[in-house]
Amino acid sequence: MIQIYDSLTRTKRPFVPLHEGEVSIYVCGVTPYAEAHVGHARPAVVWDVIKRHFMRRGYIVRHVQNFTDIDDKIVNQSQSEKVQASQLAAKYMEQYNQLMQQLHVLPPDFAPRVTENIAEIITFIEGLIDRQKAYVVGHDVYFSVNTDENYGQLSGRRIEELYQGVRVEVHEGKHDPADFALWKSAPRDEPGWESPWGYGRPGWHIECSTMASRYLGRQFDLHGGGMDLIFPHHENERAQSQGLYDCEPAQFWVHNGLITQNAVKMSKSLGNGLSLQEIIHNVDPLVLRTYLLSVHYRTPLDFSLQGLEEWGRGLQRIWRLWEEAKDAPAPSEWIDAPWAKRLRTFESNFLSFLDDDFNTARAFAEIFDMVHNAYQGIEQNHRAYALGWARHNLVQANMILDFLPALATDHQGMNDLATRLMAIREQARKNRDYVQADQIRNLLIKAGYYIEDTPTGPRIIFSAENGQTR
Numbered sequence: 121m122i123q124i125y126d127s128l129t130r131t132k133r134p135f136v137p138l139h140e141g142e143v144s145i146y147v148c149g150v151t152p153y154a155e156a157h158v159g160h161a162r163p164a165v166v167w168d169v170i171k172r173h174f175m176r177r178g179y180i181v182r183h184v185q186n187f188t189d190i191d192d193k194i195v196n197q198s199q200s201e202k203v204q205a206s207q208l209a210a211k212y213m214e215q216y217n218q219l220m221q222q223l224h225v226l227p228p229d230f231a232p233r234v235t236e237n238i239a240e241i242i243t244f245i246e247g248l249i250d251r252q253k254a255y256v257v258g259h260d261v262y263f264s265v266n267t268d269e270n271y272g273q274l275s276g277r278r279i280e281e282l283y284q285g286v287r288v289e290v291h292e293g294k295h296d297p298a299d300f301a302l303w304k305s306a307p308r309d310e311p312g313w314e315s316p317w318g319y320g321r322p323g324w325h326i327e328c329s330t331m332a333s334r335y336l337g338r339q340f341d342l343h344g345g346g347m348d349l350i351f352p353h354h355e356n357e358r359a360q361s362q363g364l365y366d367c368e369p370a371q372f373w374v375h376n377g378l379i380t381q382n383a384v385k386m387s388k389s390l391g392n393g394l395s396l397q398e399i400i401h402n403v404d405p406l407v408l409r410t411y412l413l414s415v416h417y418r419t420p421l422d423f424s425l426q427g428l429e430e431w432g433r434g435l436q437r438i439w440r441l442w443e444e445a446k447d448a449p450a451p452s453e454w455i456d457a458p459w460a461k462r463l464r465t466f467e468s469n470f471l472s473f474l475d476d477d478f479n480t481a482r483a484f485a486e487i488f489d490m491v492h493n494a495y496q497g498i499e500q501n502h503r504a505y506a507l508g509w510a511r512h513n514l515v516q517a518n519m520i521l522d523f524l525p526a527l528a529t530d531h532q533g534m535n536d537l538a539t540r541l542m543a544i545r546e547q548a549r550k551n552r553d554y555v556q557a558d559q560i561r562n563l564l565i566k567a568g569y570y571i572e573d574t575p576t577g578p579r580i581i582f583s584a585e586n587g588q589t590r
Contacts, residue, residue: 122177122475124342125418127350127373128274132477137341138371143179144340145171146332146370148349149231151188152212153197156219156396158408158423159379163346165409166376166417166478168225170342172520173474180558184335185228186328187213189235190321195310205311206235219396222405224522229561230335234327237334238313241322244330244364245302253363257293259305259318263325265298268359274373275351300356302326325356332369333361343370346378347418377420394423407432410523413480434488435523441491442514442524444507451508459496463509466490467516474520487517538564 122135137143147167150160167183174181189209198205213233220227234241245261248254253267265271265279272278279298301323306312312321332340338361345354354373361369381394399408411431415421466486473482490513497506518524545560 144336145183145342147185148345149185153194183228184230189233241330261303262299329360338365347375376417445510448507451505459493466513
């Protein structure tokens with residue numbers, strides 16, 4: 121059984137899905153107002169592995185990751201660059217998606233944007249006002265923190281601490297200094313929308329509560345993001361969702377440790393973010409991907425180019441074994457040596473480490489041990505046996521961690537098959553047979569095809585083998 125650390129209860133608990141055989145995941149995405157940095161890559165890669173592991177364990181996964189494509193930072197930057205806010209956001213969303221493809225990150229099932237969910241956000245806010253969880257001040261709307269007796273449980277903060285000026289918005293009409301904005305008025309010359317309270321745009325926190333419930337329902341399995349989002353973002357999300365629906369939105373709150381540089385958080389606002397595009401240009405993306413997985417996801421990773429280079433040298437040892445083993449047939453003999461037993465038990469051990477709160481650091485240690493065992497077998501003149509098991513083990517591990525160079529394949533035959541499967545999936549969706557549709561989708565993803573559901577129908581947007589779009 122998969123065990124997951126929950127930030128709310130501060131315990132590691134067995135995972136039992138809300139719906140048998142299915143996993144629903146919401147992850148907070150990026151605010152696209154500047155070039156992506158390495159700090160953006162870590163949560164994407166971590167959740168890619170979590171998603172793949174659930175799929176490997178037989179679950180149907182529904183994964184939502186949003187884009188906050190309108191907020192004050194985007195507006196300010198667009199004014200600085202003298203472009204429309206929508207153009208600025210579109211530019212950096214496209215760059216982000218391309219970088220994720222290079223890092224072999226599977227796209228989410230849905231990638232909603234705030235600007236596509238304004239009507240739903242307004243409806244959500246109206247519901248909170250109706251339930252007396254929120255109030256109107258002029259053309260602004262605020263959430264009343266004192267109406268939530270559970271406020272502060274996720275972050276471990278007391279409301280009294282918020283009165284000391286910790287990220288509190290100042291507004292003379294607020295009932296309490298800790299109350300936060302759901303809707304903010306905006307000048308007519310800035311991007312905004314008409315609402316019952318006047319022209320403006322949504323606050324940061326209400327966006328994710330709205331999109332999570334719209335795409336996954338009032339309750340879902342996992343809510344993810346960086347540890348820097350626990351407060352105020354996720355604390356406020358939780359308060360909003362409970363305020364409207366009277367239930368805990370997520371079974372597990374899962375937070376990854378931050379990327380630091382010299383022990384300082386890497387962020388755009390601090391100006392110390394290393395360009396993700398520049399690093400991928402100079403380093404094999406698989407080296408960067410796996411370096412981000414080299415420590416447990418909840419542990420901070422102090423990023424350094426020297427550490428990246430050292431990790432790359434270690435990965436080369438795995439790749440050298442793969443070059444020897446990739447065409448090896450399955451072993452037909454039986455060997456009872458200790459190294460041979462460890463080759464045979466690798467897969468179960470590897471999966472058990474990932475079952476234990478997605479421990480990629482321990483999983484990679486198991487891979488390096490397996491490589492050592494394989495070379496022991498080669499040195500003892502059992503080359504065929506060692507390479508056969510090495511191939512099997514590396515392929516199984518690669519399904520989740522994705523660290524091997526692409527396999528050669530019949531591209532045209534695979535693409536034709538993928539196209540036929542897409543047609544079957546679309547018919548299943550029309551027949552409301554969502555179980556079959558999701559099974560086909562997961563099968564295509566495992567084969568390296570990334571699927572995007574668009575308003576005009578689904579399409580294959582990327583193949584890991586040949587980069588083609590259909």
